[in-house]
Amino acid sequence: MKAVLYARVSSKEQEKEGYSIPAQIKHCREYADKKGYQIVSEYIDVESAKRAGRTNFNRMIKHIRSDKNIQAIICHKVDRLCRNFRDYVTVDELNIKPMFVEEEFPDNAAGKLTFGMKVLLAKHYIDNLSDETKKGLNEKVEQGIWASRAPIGYQNNKTTHMIDIDPALAPVITKAFELYSTAGISLRELAKRLNAEFAHVMNGRSKFSKTHLERILKNPFYHGWFRWKGHLYRGSHEPAVTKELFDRVQSIFEMKNKPKTHRHEFAFGGLMTCGKCGCAITAEIHKAKYIYYHCTGSKGACDSAYIREQQLEPQFQQIVEGISIDRETAEWLLTVLKSSHDEEKEYHKSETRRLHREYARLQGLIDKAYEDYLSGVTDRAFWQDITAKWRNRQTTLQARMDRLNRANRSYLENASRIIELAQSAGRLYVKQPAAEKRKFLGVLLSNCILDGVMLYPTYRRPFDLIAEGVKTEKWGG
Numbered sequence: 213m214k215a216v217l218y219a220r221v222s223s224k225e226q227e228k229e230g231y232s233i234p235a236q237i238k239h240c241r242e243y244a245d246k247k248g249y250q251i252v253s254e255y256i257d258v259e260s261a262k263r264a265g266r267t268n269f270n271r272m273i274k275h276i277r278s279d280k281n282i283q284a285i286i287c288h289k290v291d292r293l294c295r296n297f298r299d300y301v302t303v304d305e306l307n308i309k310p311m312f313v314e315e316e317f318p319d320n321a322a323g324k325l326t327f328g329m330k331v332l333l334a335k336h337y338i339d340n341l342s343d344e345t346k347k348g349l350n351e352k353v354e355q356g357i358w359a360s361r362a363p364i365g366y367q368n369n370k371t372t373h374m375i376d377i378d379p380a381l382a383p384v385i386t387k388a389f390e391l392y393s394t395a396g397i398s399l400r401e402l403a404k405r406l407n408a409e410f411a412h413v414m415n416g417r418s419k420f421s422k423t424h425l426e427r428i429l430k431n432p433f434y435h436g437w438f439r440w441k442g443h444l445y446r447g448s449h450e451p452a453v454t455k456e457l458f459d460r461v462q463s464i465f466e467m468k469n470k471p472k473t474h475r476h477e478f479a480f481g482g483l484m485t486c487g488k489c490g491c492a493i494t495a496e497i498h499k500a501k502y503i504y505y506h507c508t509g510s511k512g513a514c515d516s517a518y519i520r521e522q523q524l525e526p527q528f529q530q531i532v533e534g535i536s537i538d539r540e541t542a543e544w545l546l547t548v549l550k551s552s553h554d555e556e557k558e559y560h561k562s563e564t565r566r567l568h569r570e571y572a573r574l575q576g577l578i579d580k581a582y583e584d585y586l587s588g589v590t591d592r593a594f595w596q597d598i599t600a601k602w603r604n605r606q607t608t609l610q611a612r613m614d615r616l617n618r619a620n621r622s623y624l625e626n627a628s629r630i631i632e633l634a635q636s637a638g639r640l641y642v643k644q645p646a647a648e649k650r651k652f653l654g655v656l657l658s659n660c661i662l663d664g665v666m667l668y669p670t671y672r673r674p675f676d677l678i679a680e681g682v683k684t685e686k687w688g689g
Contacts, residue, residue: 215249215284215311216272217241220257220292233258236288243313244286251286252279269299276306289314290330300331321684325677326545329630332674353440356448363433364417365452375449382452384410385434388420389453392429393460399425429461478503479646480524483653487663489514495521505662519665527667528653532641535656535671535678537634545631560616567616571609574602634678 219236233256244251255272276282285303287293289312294300303310309319310327317323349359358375362368365385367378388406391397397405399422407419418424428434435458436451437444484493486507491514495505503521507514537545578599585595633640633655641652656675661668671679 213249213284214252214279214282215244215286216276216282217244217251217254218256218269218272218285218287218293219254220266220269236292239288239313240286243311247311249284249286249311252282273302273306276308282308284309284311286311286313288312290327294331300328321677321681325674325681328674328677329545332630350440353445356446358433358438358447358449359440363431364428365434366449375447377450377452380413380415384413385428385452388425388428389434389457389461392425392464393457426465430465432458434458477647477650478505479521479649480505480528480653481650483650483657484660484662484667486514486516487661487668488516493662516662517664519662523665524667528649529638529641531660531667531669532653532656533638534669534682535634535675536638537631537678537682539635541681542631542635546628564613564616567609567613571606571613574606574609578602630674634675 217237217240219233219240221233237254237256241251253272253275255268257266257268272285276285285293285306285308287310293310293312294303315330317327352359357373362375362378365378365382366375369376384406387410388402391402391405392399403420403422403425406425407414432438432444433447433449434452435455436447436449438447439445478495480493481495482492484505485491486493489507489509489511491508491510493505494508495503497503504518505521505524506518507516581590581595581598581602584590585592637656641649644652656671657669658672659670661670670676
């Protein structure tokens with residue numbers, strides 16, 4: 213039996229900390245001999261784990277697709293082969309067996325589920341590190357500092373990292389608020405007037421449009437506040453208009469806008485597509501009480517029939533029950549997945565040790581520079597400049613260590629929530645009102661095809677793997 217070997221480290225530093233390519237290759241070769249496989253090619257990558265398009269990974273995939281005699285990929289462990297879902301899907305579509313030295317998966321639904329969940333956790337780990345990086349921006353926002361590109365009328369100060377008034381364009385914005393506050397001018401007229409009056413200061417910017425002006429006039433940034441992730445913060449930047457002027461403009465918008473009618477929350481709205489033409493399925497109420505679903509016909513006339521909500525309800529209930537697992541199965545899955553947590557903790561330890569060493573090295577340089585300054589070897593300006601650079605580097609290293617520590621704490625939470633949901637899905641679903649049922653189904657499903665009166669669901673990952681295990685009743689074997 214033929215196989216290919218794949219080894220990877222995600223950085224040069226990781227290679228030095230015990231994840232070496234030679235060690236992976238040695239173990240993989242021994243494993244192949246033990247299992248009776250002949251390794252015909254070996255592929256090695258030393259790249260970032262965040263990128264799916266690894267050079268030799270792609271070459272390996274191309275080789276496997278061209279040689280139908282290859283039956284397996286042999287790798288040290290799951291996260292060496294798949295660190296995101298794009299890689300997982302690519303490997304899964306090859307229809308060959310991925311084999312791992314440090315972990316084995318049964319060739320059934322349970323094996324696929326465990327494999328898929330480990331990839332899910334690996335992806336979650338990377339996303340979590342990214343989230344921790346974003347926390348730095350959130351801390352900046354809490355201090356009242358806008359953490360993105362400055363809107364028109366302001367400019368980003370690269371020296372202070374603050375937001376300053378743009379002396380050329382701020383008067384344009386102030387004028388826009390003043391003109392619109394009279395209530396005697398439309399957005400279209402306002403755009404024409406500003407474009408004509410201030411063309412000389414726009415510095416090659418696009419002309420004002422009706423939509424652009426509406427966004428500006430509704431943006432609280434211009435009176436000293438800003439929105440960040442749905443919350444309003446008092447900014448440290450200088451306001452371009454007064455709060456009174458801003459409020460007067462908002463009142464005019466309220467008077468001009470027509471009141472919005474209340475939309476009915478349909479239990480299954482936005483969850484289905486038509487099996488005949490692929491268009492979305494929409495809902496409407498007949499005689500003020502009967503809810504019907506039907507094809508929108510957005511691609512042309514469609515002869516699919518209307519269907520009552522009562523006919524869909526038991527089918528969606530059955531779809532939810534399709535991912536229900538018992539307590540014994542849930543406990544078995546959690547036990548298997550905890551091994552991934554242990555592996556990631558080892559990476560945390562090695563990476564933290566490396567960062568600590570670099571931090572201590574910089575501290576040694578700082579101490580030595582101070583001694584040189586005291587003894588007259590260097591002058592004060594040089595000592596202050598070089599020390600500031602090293603301390604900035606230490607701050608970056610400390611932030612990375614903090615992110616690693618925080619990321620490690622929530623590694624298993626994602627898997628635990630998924631398995632807990634699979635245990636109680638049926639019970640939770642029946643208790644929900646219509647709007648909550650739709651949200652619940654949105655978590656489980658990526659789409660449902662309505663073919664006449666029958667529903668055919670497509671579960672989101674990893675619920676598709678759970679549903680396969682429930683359907684075939686193959687767990688742990």
